[in-house]
Amino acid sequence: MSDILVHTEAGVTTITFNRIEKKNSITAAMYAALADAVEQAAADNAVRTLLIQGDATIFSAGNDLGDFLNAPPSTENSPVFRFMRALAGFPKPVVAAVCGPAVGIGTTMLFHCDLVYAGDNAAFSMPFVNLGLCPEFASSVLAPQMFGYHRAAEALLLGEPFMAEAALEVGLVNRVVPPTECNDFAQKQARKMAAKPLSALVETKRLMKKGQQAQLVERMGEEGQSFGRMLREPAAREAFTAFMEKRKPDFSKV
Numbered sequence: 001m002s003d004i005l006v007h008t009e010a011g012v013t014t015i016t017f018n019r020i021e022k023k024n025s026i027t028a029a030m031y032a033a034l035a036d037a038v039e040q041a042a043a044d045n046a047v048r049t050l051l052i053q054g055d056a057t058i059f060s061a062g063n064d065l066g067d068f069l070n071a072p073p074s075t076e077n078s079p080v081f082r083f084m085r086a087l088a089g090f091p092k093p094v095v096a097a098v099c100g101p102a103v104g105i106g107t108t109m110l111f112h113c114d115l116v117y118a119g120d121n122a123a124f125s126m127p128f129v130n131l132g133l134c135p136e137f138a139s140s141v142l143a144p145q146m147f148g149y150h151r152a153a154e155a156l157l158l159g160e161p162f163m164a165e166a167a168l169e170v171g172l173v174n175r176v177v178p179p180t181e182c183n184d185f186a187q188k189q190a191r192k193m194a195a196k197p198l199s200a201l202v203e204t205k206r207l208m209k210k211g212q213q214a215q216l217v218e219r220m221g222e223e224g225q226s227f228g229r230m231l232r233e234p235a236a237r238e239a240f241t242a243f244m245e246k247r248k249p250d251f252s253k254v
Contacts, residue, residue, distance in 0.1 A: 004033040011048040011194030012187065013041040023061035024054050026105065028071055030064075031079035038086035048194040048201060050090060051186055052109070053097040056119065056179040062104030069240060072231055073224075080105075081224065084137050087112045088216055091202050093193050097186035098122045099179040101161075108137035110172060111146065114205065117186045118164040119179030124172065127159035131243075132235030132254070134226045138216040146171050 005016040015037050017024035026034075041047045054060055063080075073080050087094070087109060096110055099119030107124045110116050126143070128135050135143070135156055143152035147170045155162060164176045177185050193201060230236055234254040242249035 002033070003027070003030050004037065006033075006037045008041075008044075008047060010191050011046065012051055012190045013037065013044075013047045013049075014051045014053065014187065014190075017054040017058075017060050020055050020058060022064065023058050023101070024106075025061040025064035025067075027064045027067040028073075028079045031083045035079055035082035035086050038083065038090060042086065042090055042092070045198065047092065048196070048198050049093045049095060049190040051095045051097065051190045052113070053183045053186060054099060056099045056182065057121075058100040059098045059102040059122070060106035061101060062106050065240065065243060073228070076221075076224070081220075084220055085217075088138065088220065089213065091205065092198070093190075093201055093205060095186050095190045095193075097183045098124075098173070099182050101125070103127065105137060107172075108135070108139040108142075111137065111139060111142040115186075115189060116173040117182055117189065118167060118173040118176050119182040120164050120176050121179050122164040122167065122173075122176075123161040124163075124167050125159065125161040126156055129157060130159045130249075131239040132233065132237075132251070133230050133239075134223060136220070136223050136227055138219045138223065140223060141215065141219045 001018060003019040005018045007014045015034065019025065019030070038050065041050050093115070094113040095115045096113040097117050098110065100121055101123045102110070103125050104127065107126050126135060126139060134140070143156060147155065151170055164173065167173045168176050235251060238251060238254055239249045
């Protein structure tokens with residue numbers, strides 16, 4: 001069975017992370033499937049809402065580090081960057097249902113969703129500094145905008161998890177529900193929007209985000225350049241080596 005499931009019904013395209021045995025960590029092939037699904041949903045007039053979900057126990061552990069190290073993204077057409085551009089520029093409403101850990105891009109993709117519902121077991125984290133890296137997916141601008149600078153600094157500079165209630169408080173999620181109800185609740189909300197006029201949905205989202213798109217594209221490009229450079233530097237090499245060797249990294253000499 002595919003690691004990314006795509007199903008369209010009642011005007012809603014639902015994308016499901018389906019690699020639970022690997023904590024829904026995302027490979028390059030999965031990013032390509034995600035990009036394809038988002039692009040197709042954008043082009044299909046029968047689709048009015050996009051829903052992204054995982055399992056009741058796990059949303060996504062972020063990048064599959066083994067896959068990522070073996071084939072790091074090297075060009076702007078790499079699957080991960082295709083997915084980022086497709087989701088950031090998606091013209092219709094995007095809903096997310098998040099339960100369990102949402103690590104790295106598992107959290108940063110939520111900044112590009114319009115409605116986010118979380119299970120009370122959700123744990124969000126952006127641990128880029130712990131890997132010797134910098135933020136991605138325009139989170140260096142969107143996190144301070146949403147959280148306020150100091151809370152964003154705490155999330156990005158410490159890289160520690162924050163739970164569903166804290167995410168609700170800073171505005172990252174709309175509502176917290178029991179994990180077993182989260183996907184169904186998000187689907188109901190997505191279908192509510194899908195029953196509304198597509199032109200009104202698209203224009204309302206466009207007006208709310210007007211003036212932001214160019215900034216996000218520019219910031220994603222800048223972050224991508226920094227991320228690629230830092231990936232080759234000693235701090236990241238130490239972090240990834242320590243991860244593979246299952247030990248604590250030593251950054252004292254980098």
